[in-house]
Amino acid sequence: MTQLIITDDNPRDRTFLAEVLSQYTPVMTANADEAIAACSGSDEPWLVTDIQMPGGNGIELARQIWASHRTARILFWSQHSDETYVRALAKLIPAETVYGYVLKNNPAETLLNAARTVFEDCQCWIDPHVRRIQARSQRSSDALSDAEYEVLVDIALGLTDKTIAERRFLSRRGAQNRLQSLYAKLGANLEHADKSSDSELLNVRARAVALALQRGLINAFELKEEEQHLEHWLASRKENS
Secondary structure: OOOEEEEOOOHHHHHHHHHHOHHHOOEEEOOHHHHHHHHOOOOOOEEEEOOOOOOOOHHHHHHHHHHHOOOOEEEEEEOOOOHHHHHHHHHHOOOOOOEEEEEOOOOHHHHHHHHHHHHHOOOOEEOHHHHHHHHHHHOOOOOOOHHHHHHHHHHHOOOOHHHHHHHOOOOHHHHHHHHHHHHHHHOOOOOOEEOOOOEEOOOHHHHHHHHHHHHOOOOHHHHHHHHHHHHHHHHHHHHHO
């Protein structure tokens, strides 16, 4: 039998996974580096991984595993169904790959069924809630392009139109056009005017960030990583100025 590797930074969750999936005699790992090392000796590794982990999340771990093992079977086990993760997965899953996505609020029996479907039956198993998010993220009227997602991250980080234009190699008008497209898809550009004073009641920029947070397009964990990318860009910009 192919070796099953479990990766989760939470000891309690690792214990639970080991008990539920004991029939696979899993190898336990606590982070992405340990998981990659454990997978290196298998041609087609089986992996159960959390998504949010310090020092390298499950999405990046999957990207590295699939880069060297195209037919690796991965079951994502997470308490998060944020659209940012669904979006990231859609961009990196190899066409021939079998994978699963099960939420942690499911009972042990559901987790075991998902594992059997992915690892034994060689079929995808996607949590019904995640499937709904997948469908929404694929509708042309709702789905964000990569360019729109970039400017969403930028405004969530507090960047001005001028700074966005510089960071994304755009004209200021180009940056504003992307923002307008983003606002339209999020439904943030609705006009809420106080007729008595003819002034806007809502700040469309802040509204877009609020709606994106509600939809799960961005979250605190991912913004923390984006903050590091921004700091690197600002430092590089300062050196070149």
